[in-house]
Amino acid sequence: MRIVLESVTVRFGSRTVLHDIGLELSESRVGVIGPNGSGKSTLARLFNGLVLPGEGTVRVDGLDTSEDARAVRERVGFVFQNPDNQIVLPIVREDLAFGLKNTGVPRREIPERVERQLEHFGIAHLADRPSHALSGGEKQLVALASVLVMRPDLVVLDEPTTLLDLRNRNVIRAAVEALPQQAVVLTHDLDLLTGFDRVLVLDGGRVVHDGKPRTAVPWYVEHCS
C-alpha cells in the first residue's frame, strides 16, 4: 500500500512538531530514526489517523485519513511504544479476541485465530495469564500479537524492542523480518534496520535524510550524536 503525505504540518498548540513534510512510502520495510522529540511518533501516528495534519493531507491507499479514519485504521495497525496503552482486557486471550469481535470476524473463528497468533510468537503459555501481571517484554509481545491478529495491511511499530531482553529482541526482530505485510518501524535500535528497504532520519520535525540503511544509519550517527 502507498502512504502519501503532501505538505503536512502538525502543530501542538503554538509548537510546530512536523514542518511541511512531503513523502511517498510504499516499500516493504521502512525505518524511522532520529533524536528524542524529533517527531517520529507524530509522523507515524499520521499514518493511521491517530494524529491528523493541521495543514496538508495524508492518504493511505488513496483514503484521506481526515475523512476515512475507520477504513484507514482497519488497514494500518499501530503497535504503541508502551504496551500498557495497547492492552485493554485483563486476560491475554481476551485481549487478542477483543479487536476481532469488533470487526465482524465470525465468532467461531476467533479462538483459533488467537491461538495461532500466540503460538506464532511462542507465547501460547501466556494465553490465560492476567495481562497486567506480565513482564514488560511479555507485554510488548502480546501488544504486537494483538495488532497482527487483526491482519492489517501495514503495521507501524513504535520502538518495539525497548523493553526486551536479548532473546525477546531477537524474537521481535525475527517477527518483523517475517511479517508478510509492510512495516514502518520507529527505533533507536539501529541494528534492527539491517536489510530494510528505506530509512528516514528525522530531526527537528523535518526529514533530514532519506535513503538505504547503509547510508542513512552512518549519516544519523555522524550528524545527530
Ligand SMILES: Nc1ncnc2c1ncn2[C@@H]1O[C@H](COP(=O)(O)OP(=O)(O)OP(=O)(O)O)[C@@H](O)[C@H]1O
Ligand atoms: N499530544 C501532544 N501534545 C503536545 N506536544 C506533543 C504531543 N505529542 C508530541 N508532542 C511533542 O512533539 C514533539 C515530537 O514528539 P514525538 O513523540 O513525535 O517525538 P519522537 O521523535 O517520537 O521522540 P522519542 O524518540 O522521544 O519517542 C515533542 O517535543 C513532544 O513533546
